Amino acid sequence: MTHPSAPRLTNPAGNPLEKELDMSAPRNSPSPSTSSYENAATGSVSLRGVDFAYRDLGPTDGVPLILLIHLAGVLDNWDPRIVDGLAARRRVIAFDNRGVGGSSGSTPDTIEAMARDAVRFIRALGFDQIDLLGLSMGGFVAQVIAADEPRLVRRVILAGTGPAGGPGIDRVPALTIKATLKGTLTRQDPKLSLFFTETANGRRAGLAFLERLKERTLNRDKDISLPSFRAQLKAIKQWGRQAPSDLSAIRQPVLVANGENDRMVPSQNTLDLAARLPQSELVPLYPDAGHGGIFQYHDEFVTRALGFLEA
């Protein structure tokens, strides 16, 4: 049973950024009794005129884990096995960044601006310490937040992602458009070819993942709009073309994971992150897996991630 209007949020420290909150705006908080991502209520918090849509589940104590989704992704793009697995032991919050899915406003076209929006959202919820899980573009955003907000961010998990200026990242937009056209011509979800290997095993894992994304049937999120998608493509291209970033600014412990055969953000980027981050831990690259390696190996990933977050 859910209580959509029961406030779950607490603001223990009277956060100084609270004044940014539009307190007169309606705020619908997900219920604390939510037991699965499939049924998690979608709440919203209004901040500077932007309504951020989010889902909040898991235990209410401990450091919450904020999820940062990939290009074009909305709340419904998170693998429910991963969210539920993590939420069995951690408070987990997924949200739509500005202009995406159920969140209003216009989507920024730089990773840095996305990071600023994410920090505002996190602070609006009243948190002064969080962990981050960033996937692909969400991993770019996570790196910026971790470097800019050393006190806010405790631990970071980066999956299927790479550092600014990493090899091949500037080709993600072209690759995505090509896969989307091909997917339309062959009536196949482009995520299959972008996230999974072309082997029988990879294809099976991809189809199973697509089925899991359909498990939620009620109150699904809105799709991303074409202008927001384009803004994200621009941000990704710019991230890929930046001068390689100084990863020594990220002082937090970071767990790095990916498939061994990521054709979007080439797996070499994962190894680069592990090599250059001051406090990194590398999950051995998942075999016969690509950009969606953590979806394909969701059980193994959840176990490893929980171990890392609880270390």
Next chain:
Amino acid sequence: MTHPSAPRLTNPAGNPLEKELDMSAPRNSPSPSTSSYENAATGSVSLRGVDFAYRDLGPTDGVPLILLIHLAGVLDNWDPRIVDGLAARRRVIAFDNRGVGGSSGSTPDTIEAMARDAVRFIRALGFDQIDLLGLSMGGFVAQVIAADEPRLVRRVILAGTGPAGGPGIDRVPALTIKATLKGTLTRQDPKLSLFFTETANGRRAGLAFLERLKERTLNRDKDISLPSFRAQLKAIKQWGRQAPSDLSAIRQPVLVANGENDRMVPSQNTLDLAARLPQSELVPLYPDAGHGGIFQYHDEFVTRALGFLEA
């Protein structure tokens, strides 16, 4: 009941181009007893090393009508109501041009080369007089064939198409890619927005059309490949950027049809064709209809087309 190996083709005149036929290659001809497009066998004819896939139905006498499909279209993109309606009184042949769907070879990137391939296919079937129905890109191809082959082509129907250099045609590729991306993000077939109006009526007609395209469940055609799609996009862009063609070279009677609100090949092009073709007949533009106007008004179109062909 079908007899896939029963040859249907006749070559009454010992066509001089017959020597181009690779007579040693297997040739599977559709059965003459086929009664509907849904069940029509797919035959193939081999010519200069290229296997052309085609479907052949309707009465065997009279001047056959050759169908020329739109961008990215294969045999299964013809509205079965249109094919069956026409085949009730005319022999109708749909085919995949070089490199498309079930036809081998590589797709040319000019309309003129597509026209040459179409003429070779038509002659390979032994025909020395045909009618043409060209839709959108197929209408570009039909115009070139009609001008180049005045003895081969008896009558022409042009739908949702325009003359070389016609306004807006060079923007078809960009518009198509944009609609495809948006369609993927919203999990909606891009043909809905490209072929139909956004009104409730247009949307209903579009959804009904998409359902009709699924009626055939056995032995469906292969999808177009991404390289072939790109070659077609290039050809369309070039057609749109050509100097306006001299339509007086098309001496045959031409029936011109379209929806009143075509956002792909703007309806103005249909009016231009009717105004500039020496022997044209304009179907009043279909109300609340777009690029797929003849699909939306399939009954009206079939009646009008048969009347024109039998005039």
